[in-house]
Amino acid sequence: MSTHKRLSFDVTVNAAGERMALQIADAGNIKADNLTLSTWGSAEILANVLHRLDPPDLSGCGTLSSTHHVLELGAGTGLVGMSAGAIWKTNACLTDLDPILPNIQANINLNKALLAKYGGSACCGLLDWARPRESIVPFVPYDNEVFPSVRARVILAADTVYSEEHPELLTGVLVARLERSQKARFIMCYPLRIGYLDHIRDLWERLEGAGLVSVQEGREELGKEWDEDVPYEWSVWKWGSEVLGRGAG
Secondary structure: OOOOOOOEEEEEOOOOOOEEEEEOOOOOOOEEOOEEOOOOHHHHHHHHHHHHOOOOOOOOOOOOOOEEEEEEEOOOOOHHHHHHHHHOOOEEEEEEOHHHHHHHHHHHHHHHHHHHHOOOEEEEEEOOOOOOOOOOEEOOOOOOOOOOOOEEEEEEEEOOOOOOOHHHHHHHHHHHHEOOOOOOEEEEEEEOOHHHHHHHHHHHHHHHHOOEEEEEEEEEOOOHHHOOOOOEEEEEEEEOHHHHHHOOO
16 A cells, blocks of 8 residues: 555556546545555555457447446555546546545545546445445435445455455456456456455355456556555456356356
8 A cells, every 4th residue: 555645646548658646635634444544555556457458349328228337346545446437438436435425426526527538427326245235325415316226337446355354255246247258357356465365266266156256367566656666466357158158046
């Protein structure tokens, strides 16, 4: 986790190297799960990997369907979800715990015009991992904005595995929320710190046990300004053929 406070993060939005500067409000006085809220390294890594991935097929998603475009889990400051909204020109729903939502909404407000410039948008709401099938409670009442549907075509997660409970909880959310289709993708990123490796192995085993298959993987390192030399790993997952053959479930 970055120990310095930054108010702007540059994110690459396309293969041509165009970059946008997302503004992130300083939220060092907010805590959840006994952790001070800040932008973690996985978020910056994943935000800058998205433009290199094949764009997801988001056709058929939205208000007239049962599938939302993009859902971020444990959004933190919202960097990854907002980046996805801009890069993929879509709406992203950023979810986290109650104490985190005011800052996420503040960051959405700060970047609303920038996201719109790229054809994207974002909203945020509460999603309890212990009750993943319950409706997402929006932080701001929705008018004409897209309300998060039961499932999502793409689910994003950055640095969401740092305790022994997280692999089971995260897998449960994916089973409940990731659309059962060939187009659906789960994209995650985490640091390869020694203290996290057992949790990461557990998560991979649970994801594979649930019928998900990793189709793309990579490792990255943060810039020198982070003063951190730990590598980060990201991966893209889809449902295996056996799960799709069983239907939505």
